[in-house]
Amino acid sequence: xxxxxxxxxxxxxxxxxxxxxxxxxxxxxxxxxxxxxxxxxxxxxxxxxxxxxxxxxxxxxxxxxxxxxxxxxxxxxxxxxxxxxxxxxxxxxxxxxxxxxxxxxxxxxxxxxxxxxxxxxxxxxxxxxxxxxxxxxxxxxxxxxxxxxxxxxxxxxxxxxxxxxxxxxxxxxxxxxxxxxxxxxxxxxxxxxxxxxxxxxxxxxxxxxxxxxxxxxxxxxxxxxxxxxxxxxxxxxxxxxxxxxxxxxxxxxxxxxxxxxxxxxxxxxxxxxxxxxxxxxxxxxxxxxxxxxxxxxxxxxxxxxxxxxxxxxxxxxxxxxxxxxxxxx
Amino acid sequence: xxxxxxxxxxxxxxxxxxxxxxxxxxxxxxxxxxxxxxxxxxxxxxxxxxxxxxxxxxxxxxxxxxxxxxxxxxxxxxxxxxxxxxxxxxxxxxxxxxxxxxxxxxxxxxxxxxxxxxxxxxxxxxxxxxxxxxxxxxxxxxxxxxxxxxxxxxxxxxxxxxxxxxxxxxxxxxxxxxxxxxxxxxxxxxxxxxxxxxxxxxxxxxxxxxxxxxxxxxxxxxxxxxxxxxxxxxxxxxxxxxxxxxxxxxxxxxxxxxxxxxxxxxxxxxxxxxxxxxxxxxxxxxxxxxxxxxxxxxxxxxxxxxxxxxxxxxxxxxxxxxxxxxxxxxxxxxxxxxxxxxxxxxxxxxxxxxxxxxxxxxxxxxxxxxxxxxxxxxxxxxxxxxxxxxxxxxxxxxxxxxxxxxxxxxxxxxxxxxxxxxxxxxxxxxxxxxxxxxxxxxxxxxxxxxxxxxxxxx
Numbered sequence: 092x093x094x095x096x097x098x099x100x101x102x103x104x105x106x107x108x109x110x111x112x113x114x115x116x117x118x119x120x121x122x123x124x125x126x127x128x129x130x131x132x133x134x135x136x137x138x139x140x141x142x143x144x145x146x147x148x149x150x151x152x153x154x155x156x157x158x159x160x161x162x163x164x165x166x167x168x169x170x171x172x173x174x175x176x177x178x179x180x181x182x183x184x185x186x187x188x189x190x191x192x193x194x195x196x197x198x199x200x201x202x203x204x205x206x207x208x209x210x211x212x213x214x215x216x217x218x219x220x221x222x223x224x225x226x227x228x229x230x231x232x233x234x235x236x237x238x239x240x241x242x243x244x245x246x247x248x249x250x251x252x253x254x255x256x257x258x259x260x261x262x263x264x265x266x267x268x269x270x271x272x273x274x275x276x277x278x279x280x281x282x283x284x285x286x287x288x289x290x291x292x293x294x295x296x297x298x299x300x301x302x303x304x305x306x307x308x309x310x311x312x313x314x315x316x317x318x319x320x321x322x323x324x325x326x327x328x329x330x331x332x333x334x335x336x337x338x339x340x341x342x343x344x345x346x347x348x349x350x351x352x353x354x355x356x357x358x359x360x361x362x363x364x365x366x367x368x369x370x371x372x373x374x375x376x377x378x379x380x381x382x383x384x385x386x387x388x389x390x391x392x393x394x395x396x397x398x399x400x401x402x403x404x405x406x407x408x409x410x411x412x413x414x415x416x417x418x419x420x
Numbered sequence: 421x422x423x424x425x426x427x428x429x430x431x432x433x434x435x436x437x438x439x440x441x442x443x444x445x446x447x448x449x450x451x452x453x454x455x456x457x458x459x460x461x462x463x464x465x466x467x468x469x470x471x472x473x474x475x476x477x478x479x480x481x482x483x484x485x486x487x488x489x490x491x492x493x494x495x496x497x498x499x500x501x502x503x504x505x506x507x508x509x510x511x512x513x514x515x516x517x518x519x520x521x522x523x524x525x526x527x528x529x530x531x532x533x534x535x536x537x538x539x540x541x542x543x544x545x546x547x548x549x550x551x552x553x554x555x556x557x558x559x560x561x562x563x564x565x566x567x568x569x570x571x572x573x574x575x576x577x578x579x580x581x582x583x584x585x586x587x588x589x590x591x592x593x594x595x596x597x598x599x600x601x602x603x604x605x606x607x608x609x610x611x612x613x614x615x616x617x618x619x620x621x622x623x624x625x626x627x628x629x630x631x632x633x634x635x636x637x638x639x640x641x642x643x644x645x646x647x648x649x650x651x652x653x654x655x656x657x658x659x660x661x662x663x664x665x666x667x668x669x670x671x672x673x674x675x676x677x678x679x680x681x682x683x684x685x686x687x688x689x690x691x692x693x694x695x696x697x698x699x700x701x702x703x704x705x706x707x708x709x710x711x712x713x714x715x716x717x718x719x720x721x722x723x724x725x726x727x728x729x730x731x732x733x734x735x736x737x738x739x740x741x742x743x744x745x746x747x748x749x750x751x752x753x754x755x756x757x758x759x760x761x762x763x764x765x766x767x768x769x770x771x772x773x774x775x776x777x778x779x780x781x782x783x784x785x786x787x788x789x790x791x792x793x794x795x796x797x798x799x800x801x802x803x804x805x806x807x808x809x810x811x812x813x814x815x816x817x818x819x820x821x822x823x824x825x826x827x828x829x830x831x832x833x834x835x836x837x838x839x840x841x842x843x844x845x846x847x848x849x850x851x852x853x854x855x856x857x858x859x860x861x862x863x864x865x866x867x868x869x870x871x872x873x874x875x876x877x878x
Contacts, residue, residue, distance in 0.1 A: 182748040202750030203634040204704025211703075224752070225634030277634060300631035301639070 095407045098210045098218040101227045102281035110236065110285055111254040116403035117237050117396070123160065124399055133406055134163035140188055142209075143199040143221070144170040144181075149370065149394075150221050154197045154230075157401035163409075166193065181205065182212050189213040194409055197221045203274075217408040225272050231369050232278035234400045236286065238389050239324055241396070242365055259286035265318045267293045267350055268328030268377055269339075271300050275369045276328055280306060291318055294350065297339045298330075315350055319359040326367045327352055327377045335376075343376050350377070357382045365389055435460035436867055439472045440828060443481025446777055447488050447816035448785045456486055458824040461813075461867040465820055479862045479869060481828050487780050488816030489521025489551075489825040489863065490765060491787040493610075493688055494585070494664060494736035496757070497523070497553070499545060500538075501530025505846050506741035508542065511761070512549035514739070514843040516870040518761040519783075519860040521825035522552035522814045523739075524791050527563065528586040534558035534569040539577050550863075550870040550878065552811065552825075554791055556581040559598050559609060565590050568598055575605045578811060580792030583610035585664055586711075588646050590616050595650065599659035608686075608790065610662040613646035613671065614638075614712065623752045625698040625713040633701065635751060638713055640668040647671045651678045654685055662790055663687040665738050667712040669722035676731040686790050687726075688736040691767040692758055694723045696850060706747045706754030707850050710740070713756075727772060727782060734787040735779075737764045741846035759849040762842050767851070769831055769858030776831055784827075788815025813866075824867040833859035843876060 095112065096104040105113065123129055139158040143151050151167070158165045168188065181200075188196060195217040198206040203224030210218040222228040236259075243258035264283045270276040270292050283290050284307035291310045292299065303311065312318055319325070335343035347353070352366065357379070360366075366378075366388040374380040383390060438458040445454040445466060455470040456463060472478055492515065498506035508525075515523050525542055527533030533542060539555050546553025557574040561567050563584040571582055582602065588611055589595045595611075602609050619642040624630050626637025647663060651674060654661040666672055666687050675687045692710055697717055700708040708714060726732040740757025747754050768779045788794040793814040813823025836855045839847040863871035870877055 180745060180748055181750060200750065202752045205750045207704050208750065223634070225636075227634070274634060277632075301626045301637055302628040302631040304628035305632060 097408070099229055099404055099408065100206050100210060100218065100220045102229045102232055102278050102285065105285075107256070107285045110233065110282060111256045113233055113400065113403045113407065114237055114240055114256065115254045116407060117399045120160075120399040120402040120406075121396065123402075124395070130160050130162060132162045134158070134161040134409055137194040137409055138164045138166060138192065139195045139197065139405060140166040140168055140193045141197045141221070142168045142185070142188065144205070145199050145201045145222070147199055147222065150199060153397045154219075154221060154401050156398050158405055160398065161402055161405055163405070166191075181208070185209050185212055189216050195219060195405060198223070200224065219404060219408065222274050224274060225277070226274050227278045228274040229278045229282075230397070230401055230404055231275050232282040233404070234397045235279060235326065235367055235369070236282055237396050237400050238367065239365060242389070246363065256286050259283065259288045262288040262323045263291070263321050264288045264324045264326065265291045265293055265322040266326045266328065267315060267352070269298045269330050269334055270294050270328065271298045272331070272334065273328050279326060280308060284308070293318055295340055295346070298334065315356065316359065319356055320361065322360060322364050324365045324367060325352065325360065328369070329371065329373055330377050347376055352378045352382050354379050354381055357385065360387065370394070437473050437476035438479060438864060438867065438869055439470060439476050440479045440481050440486050440826065440862070440864070441472075443484045443486040443828060445486045445818045446780060447818045448781065449817050451777065454486075456818060456826065458864060458867050461824050463818060463820055463822045463824050466818055477869060479828065479872065481861070483830060483832070484861055485776060485829045485831060486818065487827050487829065488784045488788070488818060489814060489827045489865065490519045490783045491791060491793060491814050492520050492523040492737050492739065492761065492764075493581075493662075493734055493787045493791055494690070494738045495523035495525055495761065496528065496738075496740045497525045497542070498741055499529065500541065504743045506844055508545040508549055508553060510843060510845045511739070511741070512546070512551040512553060513876050514759075514761040516550040516863045516865060517843050517860060517874070517876055518763070519765050519827035519829060519863055520551050520761060521827070521863065521865045522554060522788070522791070522793050523761075524554045524556050524581055526585045527556050527558040527583065532558050532563050534561050534563065536570065536573050536577060539574050539579060543577065550876070551865055552793070552814065554581075554793055554811070555579055556583050556585070556610065558582065559584045559589055560594070563587060565594065568594075568601060571601060571607065572605055575607050579607065581608050581610050581662070581790075583612065583664065585610065585612045588612045588614045588616070592649055592653065596653050596657060599653055599657040599661065603657055603659035608660040608662050608792070610664050611646065611650050612664050613643045613650070613666070615642045615645050618642035618645065622713070623709060624701050625715050627698060627716060629698045629701060633704065635701070640670060640715065640719070643668050643712055644670045644674065647674045651675070651683055651685060654678075655681075655683045658684070660684045660686070665690045665693065665712055665736065666726070666732065667693045667715050667723065668719050672722050672726040672731055676726070676729075679731065686733045687731065688734040688787070689723045689727060689732045690736060690738040691760060691764045692850060694720055694727065695767050695771050700850065701751070704751045706749060706751050707758070707848050709751060709754055709756045710738070710758050711756035724772060728774060733782070734790060735764060735768055735782045736787065737761050741844050742848050743845070744847055747848050757848065759842060759844050759846060761844070763837060763849060763851050763856065765829065765860065766835070766856035766858040770856045785815035824864055826864040827860060828862040830859045830861050832857065835859050
């Protein structure tokens with residue numbers, strides 16, 4: 092197996108083996124979460140900084156909880172309250188943080204590629220992309236895979252020894268929504284495809300990327316109804332209100348009519364299929380409220396798995412490989 | 421020491437004499453082995469085995485080509501307003517080292533070059549520079565695209581080219597009026613072709629790479645619709661239009677057809693558009709951010725073809741210095757632009773499969789004609805009727821009585837681009853570490869050797 096990468100900037104950094112390893116290590120941390128003291132000493136003495144140039148309380152808290160449960164010291168740096176407001180450049184900010192002796196920095200930025208630039212400027216610090224512009228949000232996609240894998244394993248009678256990733260082969264995954272402007276979609280496509288799933292993108296043409304050349308997708312469709320009966324996983328993306336104001340689609344109402352997962356459409360799904368949403372969800376637009384509350388919808392499950400997936404990522408990046416660090420007190 | 425009595429000059433008006441020996445002279449009229457004798461700002465003699473007058477400076481041109489100095493139609497000197505990135509002094513030093521004896525300074529300074537005072541200021545700054553500084557005036561006040569700048573007043577100061585470069589004139593109606601007005605003044609309008617409603621906030625070429633990288637894209641179409649529009653306007657108004665930095669296959673095809681039809685269009689391409697592709701942006705390094713953006717392979721091939729078949733008249737650098745801190749930003753926030761003056765000639769020699777004469781046509785006499793800088797001085801064109809050492813006299817020919825604006829090139833010498841060794845105040849070259857063929861050995865500007873053996877003399 093190839094060594095775990097230095098940084099997690101994009102799903103392609105991991106490859107199928109790296110993804111499988113994250114999922115396997117996540118299992119251990121899900122188990123840790125159920126203990127009375129959900130904490131392990133794996134990263135004691137290490138320091139992890141969250142560097143969020145864009146508001147996202149959910150993702151930041153998830154990463155910080157993950158780091159604390161690994162016993163790392165956590166430094167939280169929000170752009171709104173920092174010297175960035177005083178005109179300090181991204182590079183200076185990052186180099187200052189590195190000078191404090193940080194082991195890992197978790198970066199969220201509204202500009203695509205910012206975490207890659209950070210990794211170039213501070214090569215000795217592990218960099219985790221917590222979402223950059225329209226580019227990638229790799230831990231969100233890993234969390235989705237973990238949630239799907241849990242469901243596949245629950246369903247299968249036999250115990251598997253393949254890390255549970257063989258079940259993704261040929262899995263029909265339908266990603267619906269504003270793919271053009273979605274970092275989650277780019278990570279999801281790469282992650283599902285790496286494990287052999289067949290990905291179909293469904294969106295109005297205006298919300299697809301200008302080119303899909305080189306994207307590992309099986310098909311593209313503008314007709315959600317036709318994709319639903321064969322779907323194993325339906326992954327919905329948020330449609331921001333400003334996209335529905337006439338620039339990309341005429342209105343959110345028209346979007347919902349064509350691409351929203353309404354109760355009528357949910358009824359077309361096979362009983363085993365899953366509905367995923369990375370959140371935050373806009374009930375009544377991309378998903379009907381009653382659909383979001385169905386057992387098939389794994390929206391809250393994704394939040395609790397998020398901490399475990401992020402623990403796995405930090406552990407694999409910072410411990411010298413899973414055998415050398417300790418998962419147990 | 422020269423003896424003023426013996427060589428017939430008096431100490432009071434001693435003119436500098438420079439002899440360029442042992443080279444091959446190459447200009448629009450052809451190629452021949454010849455020495456060149458420069459007295460003051462004028463070419464006095466061109467011939468084989470010229471004797472060297474006492475006290476003359478001798479520049480060795482063995483294995484070298486002696487050509488009219490290069491002329492850049494598209495230089496951002498940044499002064500006034502962005503002196504942290506470049507000044508007239510540093511920019512023209514870079515120009516001289518790159519073989520240029522004239523640059524056209526773009527008007528997107530702060531304040532912009534849309535008034536007589538602003539133009540006079542830059543011309544004054546250029547008076548002591550190591551290359552001729554011609555000025556392009558703005559087409560509209562503040563380059564805002566709303567009302568015409570005082571073009572007649574600027575033309576009276578010698579401005580021959582007008583552009584809102586950095587932005588295209590968005591209104592077709594205003595552009596039509598500008599062309600009509602320009603025709604009456606016998607000046608040329610130069611367009612930065614970019615339709616704002618299509619380009620939106622694009623930070624790179626819209627295509628496979630932008631889609632993968634999640635960077636907002638700027639479609640080729642944004643350039644092409646404005647090229648098509650302006651060809652139609654030039655056809656109707658009969659005015660001359662010059663297209664700046666064309667970068668797409670369809671734009672170049674439109675110009676090819678317009679020329680065949682006889683519309684008065686000229687066009688340029690920048691070196692980065694025939695040497696780099698949008699794949700260069702894969703690492704999100706803003707040094708590869710430029711406007712128009714780097715395009716895919718097919719467009720790069722179309723630019724090369726356009727330079728080969730005469731559709732494109734000039735290679736222009738779009739030298740756009742940016743201070744290092746402004747290029748240390750996230751890709752979408754960093755300003756677009758690349759350095760160009762010291763690498764353009766070598767890139768053309770290295771990357772274009774063209775004879776040197778064709779490359780020099782694209783870098784010297786063709787752009788000189790577009791800028792209205794040919795003739796002048798005491799050169800044969802004489803369009804500006806200026807005195808020797810004055811404006812114009814660019815682009816050759818290298819003949820007795822012509823202006824002494826020359827470059828001596830060693831076409832076979834190789835060198836490696838080092839951003840820290842460039843004369844610009846900025847470092848934003850995308851060619852760091854690249855080894856190129858073709859080196860400027862000497863540059864003579866108005867009779868003064870401003871570059872000797874690749875070293876700037878001041």
